[in-house]
Amino acid sequence: MKRRNKKLGMGVKITMNIIGGFIAAYGLESVLIPNSVSDGGVTGLSIVGSQIFGLPLGILIAVLNIPFIYLGYKQIGKSFAILSVVGIASLAIGTVFMHHVPTIIGGDAFLVTVVGGIILGFGMGISLRNGGALDGIDMLAVLLSRKLPFGTSDLILFLNTFVFIVVGTVFGLKGAVLSAIAYFIASKVIHIVEEGLSGSKTFKIITTNPEVMVETIRDRLGRSATLIKAQGAYSKETFHEITCVVNRLEERKMKEIIQEIDPNSFITIYDVIEVKGGNFTKRDIH
Structure with missing residues (x-):
């Protein structure tokens, strides 16, 4: 049974990577490329190579x-690797089939950039959410970050700066700037598709009134919390630290509770990528 579920799960991921690849191809061939706007990463370099050497875009993306x-x-x-092969192959094949698809939008350069970035990011986000990838430059950044004194995000920015300089030699300065904007929009859409619109926040609250705080959070938000003792490094005063995970819609209400119970409490708030297990399920409050 477990093996069957595993195969079914892999089949779903493969299907979603195929869909993601074709959506991304549609964004490239029906919106961005016909309006002289490119993308970042390996796809951007492939588009430039296709324009310079006259080779099919799909072949360059694959190679x-x-x-x-x-x-x-x-x-x-x-x-x-398997899911990435499926996704990249779908992107490459999709650009071949959609090369002559009529452009769905044109004229307004900024509108083209926004629409193209959204479609492209949606396709790439679907692939990433399902265990694959449609562009390899992020993997290069991860590898370099282990050997150089720079963070992954800094290296991704650096590598894509090089890509957009190359894009500028083919599409001009305007095309390079619009391509950078499209890439930025696509990256934000990828983030939304991967993590969802709701997301979660972790609150760490150091307070002198922990019991009332925990009870109020439970009564008004239906959330459980973790309570541990903490000591000031210099004052040696004993406090209690409350840790509680809430969704973004509950963030404002959580801040109101803290302000009401202990306005002098020390609070740190973190973005949470994913929550699994434990007792995160929200209890009804009415």
Whole structure:
């Protein structure tokens, strides 16, 4: 039964990576490329190469991503590599089939950039959410960050700066700027698709009135919390630290509770990527 569920899960992921690849291809071929706007990463370099050498975009996407797929296999694992192959192959094939698809929007450069970035990001986000990837430059950044004194995000920005300089040689300065904007929009859409619109927040509250705070959170938000003792490093005064995870819609209400119970409490708030297990399920409050 478990093996059957595993195969079914893999089948769903493969299907979603195929869909993600075709959606991304549609964004490229029906919106961005016809309006001289590119993308970042390996896809951006493939678009430039296609324009310069007259080669099919799909072939360049497939070939240029090969070393990154191998890198993903070595660094992340076999399933990631398989799903990435499926996604990138779908993107490459999709650009071939959709090369002559009529442009759905044109004229307004900024509108083209926004719409194209949204469609592209949606396709890439679906792939990432289902265990694959449609572009290999992020994997290169991860590898370099282990060997150089720079963070992954800094290296992604640096590598894409190089890409957009190359894009500028083909599409001009305006095309490079619009491509950078499209890439930025796509990255935000990817984030939303991967993590959802709701998201969660972790509150860490250091307070002298922990019992009332915990009870109020439970009564008004239906959330449980973790309570541990804490001591000031200099004052040696004993406090209690409350940890509680809430969704974004409850964030404002949580702050109101803290302000009401203990306005002098020390609060830190973190974005949470994913919540699993434990007692995160919300209890009815009415």
